[in-house]
Amino acid sequence: MAVQTTTRLPLVLASVGIILFVGALLHQMNGVPSSLRSSSKGSFYDIALSHGTDKVTVHHYHHMYQKYLPPYRPKPLKMLEIGIGCDMGYGPGASYFTWLEYFPYVDLYFIEYDAACASKWAANTTGATIFTGDQANITFLNQFMRTAGTDFDVIVDDGGHTMDQQIVSLETLWKAVKPGGLYFCEDLQTSYWESYGGDPANRGSKRTMMGFVKELVDDLNVVTGGHKRKHEGVSLDLLSVDCMEEVCAFVKKG
Numbered sequence: 001m002a003v004q005t006t007t008r009l010p011l012v013l014a015s016v017g018i019i020l021f022v023g024a025l026l027h028q029m030n031g032v033p034s035s036l037r038s039s040s041k042g043s044f045y046d047i048a049l050s051h052g053t054d055k056v057t058v059h060h061y062h063h064m065y066q067k068y069l070p071p072y073r074p075k076p077l078k079m080l081e082i083g084i085g086c087d088m089g090y091g092p093g094a095s096y097f098t099w100l101e102y103f104p105y106v107d108l109y110f111i112e113y114d115a116a117c118a119s120k121w122a123a124n125t126t127g128a129t130i131f132t133g134d135q136a137n138i139t140f141l142n143q144f145m146r147t148a149g150t151d152f153d154v155i156v157d158d159g160g161h162t163m164d165q166q167i168v169s170l171e172t173l174w175k176a177v178k179p180g181g182l183y184f185c186e187d188l189q190t191s192y193w194e195s196y197g198g199d200p201a202n203r204g205s206k207r208t209m210m211g212f213v214k215e216l217v218d219d220l221n222v223v224t225g226g227h228k229r230k231h232e233g234v235s236l237d238l239l240s241v242d243c244m245e246e247v248c249a250f251v252k253k254g
Contacts, residue, residue: 044069047102053085053094055158061186064244068182068251069102069154076105078152080176082135082159082169084110084125086117093124095158100127109148111135113160136164141172150176155183161190163197166209170250174234180254185209186247213248217241 045062048055055061079099085092099108108128112118115132122130131148133140135157155177157169166185177183190196191210199206212231219235222228229235234250242249 042101044098044102048095048098051094051097051101052090053098054088055095055098055186059186059247060245061247064184064242064247064249067242068249072153073103074105076107077103077154078107078109078149078178079103079154079156080109080111080148080152080173081156082111083157084112084118084121084130086112086114086121092117092121096125096128109152111144111159134165135159135169136162138168138172141169145173145176148176151178152176153178153181155181157183157185158187161187161196163191163206163208166190167207167212170209170212171231171233174250174252177252179237179252181252183250183252184247185250188213188243188248189246213241213243216250 042050043062044065045056048062049057055065081095081099084096085094088094096108096110099106110118110125110128110130112130112132113134118125118130118132129148131144133144135141155173157166159165159169166188170183170185174183188210191198191208192200192202194200197206197208199208199211204211215230216235216238219229219231220238220241237253239251239253240249242251
């Protein structure tokens with residue numbers, strides 16, 4: 001999602017008890033336009049552009065997604081995206097409809113911080129299950145996994161983009177990725193934006209998501225020299241880290 005350089009409202013840890021459950025019985029085929037479910041043609045770029053998501057306009061994430069996602073298209077998969085787009089000028093739902101069309105057999109979940117927005121749009125998002133809470137709240141994320149499961153093929157972080165949100169989400173939700181699955185983190189440019197807790201001078205004076213990514217790459221190589229990994233909760237079963245412009249893909253060992 002497009003991000004603003006102005007400071008966001010202070011994050012308040014969402015009450016774990018506030019979970020908006022939308023369309024649980026409508027996940028597989030019901031409640032989703034048949035025109036979307038039946039279509040599996042077109043590249044990710046073409047489909048995303050048709051729905052107006054900034055994933056392919058302001059950003060160029062299609063290069064990453066077209067590299068990794070095509071093998072998942074013809075088969076059922078379980079997917080989570082953090083953020084339904086409530087802070088977007090064009091409103092939520094652009095990536096929601098993109099994923100439904102791109103993956104005809106997707107079992108789609110979202111985590112959204114803005115509970116009021118999620119509730120308002122519930123009638124328009126019956127093809128997904130939406131949980132509301134703060135992605136930087138470990139207690140909330142653990143409850144999400146207890147409810148939604150830990151068998152996701154694909155997770156995409158397009159949430160609040162702050163350092164705590166991005167790092168905590170990867171550290172916590174990594175266990176929800178299936179062996180061989182994928183975790184993507186978008187909007188990594190905020191690691192250099194002070195308003196998001198980033199480090200503009202890139203001097204390592206702050207804990208940033210890009211700093212965390214670099215440490216994961218160290219973890220993939222350091223053990224051959226007899227040194228201890230820094231982030232074993234992720235790196236022990238991490239196969240690879242692949243970064244492009246403003247986005248990284250983390251591939252789990254199969």
